[in-house]
Amino acid sequence: MSLGFDNPGLLPLLPLAALPLLLHLMARPRPRPLGFPSLMLLERTQRDNARVKRPRHWLLLLLRTLWTLAILGVFLQPRHYSERPPAGLETHGRAVVIVLDATASMRAGEGAQSRYARATTEAADILRGLSARDRANVIRVRALPEPLYPEPGVNKRHLIDEIRRRPATLEGGSLHEAFQLAATQLRDLPGPREIILLSDFQPGTWTPGRLQVPDGVTVRLLPVAEETIPNQAVTGLRVIPPAPVAGQDFTVEADIENFADTPERRTLTLRVGERIEQHTVDLPARGSAVVTDVLRLEDPGGVPVTAELDADRFPADDLRRAALHLQSSIRAAVHGTDETAELWLRSLNAFPEVSTTRLERLDDLSDTLDVLLISGWDGNRTDRLRAFTERGGLLMIRPGTPNDAANAWLGLERAPGPETRLDPPSGLAVPEPWPDTLRLFRDGRHGSPARGLVHRHAPLQPLPDTHTPLLLLESGEPVWLRHRDHPTLFLWSLSLDFRHSTLAAQTEWIPLFGEWLFGSRPARYPAPADAGDHLAVSRAHLPAAHPELLDSQGTHWPLDIGDHTIRARDPLPPGLYRYRNADTGETLQLRAVNLPAAESDLTALPPEELESEGSALMTRAADLTPLREGRPLWPLLLALAFVFILLEQLVTLRTVRT
Amino acid sequence: MATPRLLTPELLRELEKARFAPRTRVEGQHAGRHSSPARGSSTEFRDYRAYAPGDDPARVDWRVYARSDRHVLRTYEQESQTGCVILLDASASMNYGDAPTKHRFAARAAACLVHTVHQSQDQAGLLLSRDGEHRWHPPAGSARHINHLLHTLDETTPAGATDLPASLRHLNTLLNRRCTLLLISDFYCPPADLFSALNPFIHKGIDLHLLQVLAPAERDLPEGELIAFRDLETGLKLRADPRELRTRYRTVLEDHQRALRELAMRSGAAYKVIHTRQPVLRALEGLIT
Numbered sequence: 001m002s003l004g005f006d007n008p009g010l011l012p013l014l015p016l017a018a019l020p021l022l023l024h025l026m027a028r029p030r031p032r033p034l035g036f037p038s039l040m041l042l043e044r045t046q047r048d049n050a051r052v053k054r055p056r057h058w059l060l061l062l063l064r065t066l067w068t069l070a071i072l073g074v075f076l077q078p079r080h081y082s083e084r085p086p087a088g089l090e091t092h093g094r095a096v097v098i099v100l101d102a103t104a105s106m107r108a109g110e111g112a113q114s115r116y117a118r119a120t121t122e123a124a125d126i127l128r129g130l131s132a133r134d135r136a137n138v139i140r141v142r143a144l145p146e147p148l149y150p151e152p153g154v155n156k157r158h159l160i161d162e163i164r165r166r167p168a169t170l171e172g173g174s175l176h177e178a179f180q181l182a183a184t185q186l187r188d189l190p191g192p193r194e195i196i197l198l199s200d201f202q203p204g205t206w207t208p209g210r211l212q213v214p215d216g217v218t219v220r221l222l223p224v225a226e227e228t229i230p231n232q233a234v235t236g237l238r239v240i241p242p243a244p245v246a247g248q249d250f251t252v253e254a255d256i257e258n259f260a261d262t263p264e265r266r267t268l269t270l271r272v273g274e275r276i277e278q279h280t281v282d283l284p285a286r287g288s289a290v291v292t293d294v295l296r297l298e299d300p301g302g303v304p305v306t307a308e309l310d311a312d313r314f315p316a317d318d319l320r321r322a323a324l325h326l327q328s329s330i331r332a333a334v335h336g337t338d339e340t341a342e343l344w345l346r347s348l349n350a351f352p353e354v355s356t357t358r359l360e361r362l363d364d365l366s367d368t369l370d371v372l373l374i375s376g377w378d379g380n381r382t383d384r385l386r387a388f389t390e391r392g393g394l395l396m397i398r399p400g401t402p403n404d405a406a407n408a409w410l411g412l413e414r415a416p417g418p419e420t421r422l423d424p425p426s427g428l429a430v431p432e433p434w435p436d437t438l439r440l441f442r443d444g445r446h447g448s449p450a451r452g453l454v455h456r457h458a459p460l461q462p463l464p465d466t467h468t469p470l471l472l473l474e475s476g477e478p479v480w481l482r483h484r485d486h487p488t489l490f491l492w493s494l495s496l497d498f499r500h501s502t503l504a505a506q507t508e509w510i511p512l513f514g515e516w517l518f519g520s521r522p523a524r525y526p527a528p529a530d531a532g533d534h535l536a537v538s539r540a541h542l543p544a545a546h547p548e549l550l551d552s553q554g555t556h557w558p559l560d561i562g563d564h565t566i567r568a569r570d571p572l573p574p575g576l577y578r579y580r581n582a583d584t585g586e587t588l589q590l591r592a593v594n595l596p597a598a599e600s601d602l603t604a605l606p607p608e609e610l611e612s613e614g615s616a617l618m619t620r621a622a623d624l625t626p627l628r629e630g631r632p633l634w635p636l637l638l639a640l641a642f643v644f645i646l647l648e649q650l651v652t653l654r655t656v657r658t
Numbered sequence: 659m660a661t662p663r664l665l666t667p668e669l670l671r672e673l674e675k676a677r678f679a680p681r682t683r684v685e686g687q688h689a690g691r692h693s694s695p696a697r698g699s700s701t702e703f704r705d706y707r708a709y710a711p712g713d714d715p716a717r718v719d720w721r722v723y724a725r726s727d728r729h730v731l732r733t734y735e736q737e738s739q740t741g742c743v744i745l746l747d748a749s750a751s752m753n754y755g756d757a758p759t760k761h762r763f764a765a766r767a768a769a770c771l772v773h774t775v776h777q778s779q780d781q782a783g784l785l786l787s788r789d790g791e792h793r794w795h796p797p798a799g800s801a802r803h804i805n806h807l808l809h810t811l812d813e814t815t816p817a818g819a820t821d822l823p824a825s826l827r828h829l830n831t832l833l834n835r836r837c838t839l840l841l842i843s844d845f846y847c848p849p850a851d852l853f854s855a856l857n858p859f860i861h862k863g864i865d866l867h868l869l870q871v872l873a874p875a876e877r878d879l880p881e882g883e884l885i886a887f888r889d890l891e892t893g894l895k896l897r898a899d900p901r902e903l904r905t906r907y908r909t910v911l912e913d914h915q916r917a918l919r920e921l922a923m924r925s926g927a928a929y930k931v932i933h934t935r936q937p938v939l940r941a942l943e944g945l946i947t
Contacts, residue, residue: 035754037873
């Protein structure tokens with residue numbers, strides 16, 4: 001806090017404050033000399049009186065000095081600056097970084113303008129209010145924070161032009177991340193430092209108290225959301241199983257959320273390739289619903305999937321996209337010669353969508369293979385198997401006597417011990433929590449996946465915390481594990497020879513095997529990305545000399561092609577994109593980019609929920625004017641002068657009366 | 659005989675039939691018309707009393723002292739001619755007030771008393787205390803003496819500072835017999851000091867009369883906004899606004915007078931306050947009839 005003066009030239013007149021003292025001394029009436037018989041009693045009287053009178057005289061002098069000072073102050077025209085030193089006294093200009101929320105929610109319209117339009121207006125006002133020596137920067141909040149200058153600069157005009165030129169994005173973003181960048185930019189700058197956050201402060205993206213305010217930095221929050229916009233959005237879209245086969249049933253699930261305080265009825269249109277399904281959805285207030293559609297497509301290939309709500313006030317999140325790749329069949333192979341391998345082979349043949357072969361040598365492992373089951377693996381060609389899982393191949397291994405390197409990759413302490421007889425035979429159990437792989441059996445309507453008895457067993461020796469168990473012996477020993485770091489790698493310890501276990505003889509075996517086979521394979525295409533993503537993809541997955549990226553309108557998006565990865569040069573807005581072989585025109589990959597679900601909640605938080613420790617709340621840029629330009633104090637001083645004069649008169653009157 | 663300046667014809671007319679009437683029996687060297695309670699040195703023994711400071715050591719009964727190790731004085735019954743001694747404070751503080759000044763008023767009262775005492779064929783004495791000096795006129799009854807006293811009273815001008823307790827101590831050495839003692843002053847001294855100095859007189863059984871003479875402005879303080887009060891005796895100055903002090907000053911003055919009155923009552927002395935605007939003979943009520 002400091003003071004400045006509009007008329008500092010009058011400062012030399014300050015000694016006039018002593019005028020009341022001089023007047024007080026000079027204006028004292030000259031006493032009339034008078035002889036008096038004795039001062040004995042008078043002195044005693046005055047001593048008694050002085051106890052009351054002297055403070056009153058001092059009070060009078062004080063009041064007179066104060067009103068003189070107040071009147072002098074009126075002419076000096078002081079201004080009160082709550083933070084900045086007054087002009088002429090500061091050694092450095094102010095450094096201000098405006099964190100401007102440019103995420104999708106800021107496109108929501110309130111009245112005649114969007115939240116972003118209001119935010120840019122306020123930001124421009126703030127920038128205009130800075131002095132020529134002040135430095136400023138604007139960091140736009142989007143998927144990656146976007147600073148307009150590498151560090152705060154003095155050219156505020158350019159910043160104003162830029163924020164007006166650049167629209168709000170359809171991306172999500174982290175206010176806190178942008179704030180940290182702003183704090184970093186201000187860290188070594190001298191003078192007063194300030195960060196102003198202009199945002200709609202969505203409940204899902206803003207966490208009060210999470211700001212780590214650096215010492216000496218003033219933080220202001222300027223919320224631009226004035227009202228809660230009732231909004232419904234498609235917040236999720238998925239295909240189950242994620243990698244279906246042509247001719248096989250698959251399910252499309254769409255999540256609809258209602259961010260309004262009233263129940264809503266909306267119409268959802270699901271498009272899968274050429275097929276269109278419409279659903280009426282009743283949404284509870286602040287609730288959600290899932291729309292499910294079971295479909296079957298006969299033709300293999302990439303298929304776009306969209307879920308679209310009828311339009312509302314915020315249409316950006318009413319459409320969600322996903323990319324589906326239908327395979328013509330699943331190519332599976334079995335390696336091994338024991339009874340277990342034989343039973344796996346027979347089980348695979350039970351599924352018409354699966355073309356099965358026996359793989360004699362692991363050296364012959366084909367890149368086109370989708371599923372591989374190995375029984376009695378001795379640890380050879382670990383490199384080939386590792387590459388197979390890394391490109392999404394589903395691998396089941398029943399270890400034989402692998403070497404140490406193979407054990408390490410499998411997540412085993414050592415090779416399984418020798419097969420021992422269990423007497424009495426052991427039953428099987430499903431661990432808690434119920435594994436997602438076995439979800440078909442969770443409600444019990446399709447039997448139990450843990451039926452059957454185990455007579456002989458070679459126990460697995462997994463390293464701690466490396467696997468998720470799927471089936472256990474009654475003793476708790478795992479018989480079926482899923483590797484946590486390589487989710488398509490499964491370990492199996494049970495011999496399926498009927499003399500050793502009866503699991504494969506149960507009616508639940510084929511459904512159990514099918515669930516694993518179809519449900520555990522990863523989607524051929526990666527999951528949809530959020531807007532602002534660059535759709536990076538490994539070169540191994542784009543086997544083309546000249547790949548190109550196109551959106552659904554056929555527009556080319558420039559690529560950054562590295563040695564190992566290919567990515568779009570610019571952050572991508574929501575849409576369906578195709579990586580294509582430029583030479584052949586073949587579609588290599590279909591990708592979906594969606595609006596981040598967090599951007600759909602357009603609730604305006606009340607100010608008390610926004611306030612964060614170390615930050616101050618503002619309602620508009622004009623609030624800064626008195627802080628920047630100072631608050632004129634002359635009206636206050638004038639009022640004080642009147643009050644002091646009035647008090648002086650009262651004290652004088654009381655003195656005379658007494 | 660009397661100087662017209664103090665004793666005007668009107669006063670003399672009023673005093674024509676006045677007689678000196680002390681409150682107690684008086685002690686005198688000469689036989690007179692008053693019964694004296696003084697345990698004097700005549701032939702008829704009356705009582706012993708304890709020695710008090712100021713008593714003539716020659717009157718100590720040494721035989722009693724030899725027997726009891728106590729200093730006691732023998733006293734005797736006697737008929738005496740009474741006396742009246744006036745101690746007049748003629749310090750500068752008495753030179754205050756308008757027509758008349760306190761001193762002029764006090765001198766006139768003293769003159770009236772001297773005249774009346776003489777008219778009653780008694781003796782009158784005077785101690786003038788002025789500027790630290792004491793002019794002593796021992797009690798006597800001759801016309802010449804009385805005339806001299808009246809002239810002295812008339813011509814004395816007040817000056818200097820007076821230490822009343824010191825004057826009383828001086829008078830105690832001069833006054834050996836019972837009489838009526840009239841102190842005329844403004845009594846600007848601590849009451850305790852004054853009555854400490856009066857103690858020997860009380861022990862001697864002297865009939866004490868304290869007459870405090872004040873000018874009206876002393877009671878109410880002069881009018882005006884700010885006054886540089888100058889002490890008439892010491893010359894010290896004090897700036898004060900009478901408007902601010904008046905109420906409190908009255909209280910302080912009343913406290914002072916109350917203290918004098920209470921001590922006088924305890925000592926059996928008469929205490930009276932008289933203002934210079936009052937009739938002068940009112941000052942002598944209780945002393946003359």
